[in-house]
Amino acid sequence: MKTYYHLPGLFEFYEFYKVFLPIFREHREYFYDWCDIGSIYGAPGDCLWGGGRVGFGDADPVKVKSLMEAYNISMRLTFSNSMLRQEHLSDPKCNELCAMFEDSDVKKNGIIIHSDLLLEYVKKKYPGYYFVSSTTKVLTGFEDLCKELDREDFDYVVPDFRLNKEFDKLSSLTAxxxxxxxxxxxxxxxxxxxxxxxxxxxxxxKCLGQKVEDHICVSPDKDKGYRFSDAMNNPGFIGIDDIQNTYLPMGFSNFKIEGRSLGNAIILEFLLYYMTKPSYQLKVREEIYLDSSLDLF
Known part of the structure; x- marks a missing residue:
């Protein structure tokens, strides 16, 4: 089996992928042969149907589509807004994106979705997509996960990360x-x-334009922001050893990397860790941003 990574930043990190993808194609020996890019996901920053993150992603959709098609990568629109109502379905920009990305010359494209209302609308109007059940549903119960997996609507389901290590239950799933x-x-x-x-x-x-107070995070480390080193200590963290030695032998092959609201420097660190052989990590850094006169401060 091979691991397929679903990477963040379709619209958010267009400039980064414009540099990274040629390296990935032309120097495949830099990267683990047991993994590949399954898709790249994201949404424009002002996308009404967007969810999960807000305000990120300003790349030209035409350029994004052209780049992904050039490298034969499945594109996923992140339309995971959980608070949509009937009147939101006619949004011109989101419908234009659906029409544009449904018509692909290469791989089939997908939509990451939360709302069943939006799901039924898109299925009827844009039947060319596959659908991913969003992690924003927060499926922490294993029975709820099983029900979602059994829905014919979805090709993929992203469970809550707190189910990641429930191996006894996960092993009971069918192929x-x-x-x-x-x-x-x-x-x-x-x-x-x-x-x-x-x-x-x-x-x-907020994606719908409503003025609501910021959500108050209950995390004891909420003021630190995202740190990959902290994520590695999270009980739900999945590292490359876990993937190779536990998940792949169990029959799992799809893994999502989050990070649409982060900087592209940390996205590079994700790709170095998850996809790049240690002996070539410096080479990839050099190809992307290092030069002999670079100062950090």
């Missing part, structure tokens, strides 16, 4: 169910968070 599971690897959110769903709902309302 067809395992093929649909897409684990969120590098979540830094507080493992004991009881407010995660409300946090996503708050972001969804």
């Amino acid at each position: 067809a169910q395992k093929d649909k599971v897409e684990f969120l690897c590098n979540e830094c959110c507080f493992f004991g968070c009881y407010d995660r769903k409300k946090c996503y709902e708050n972001v969804s309302l």
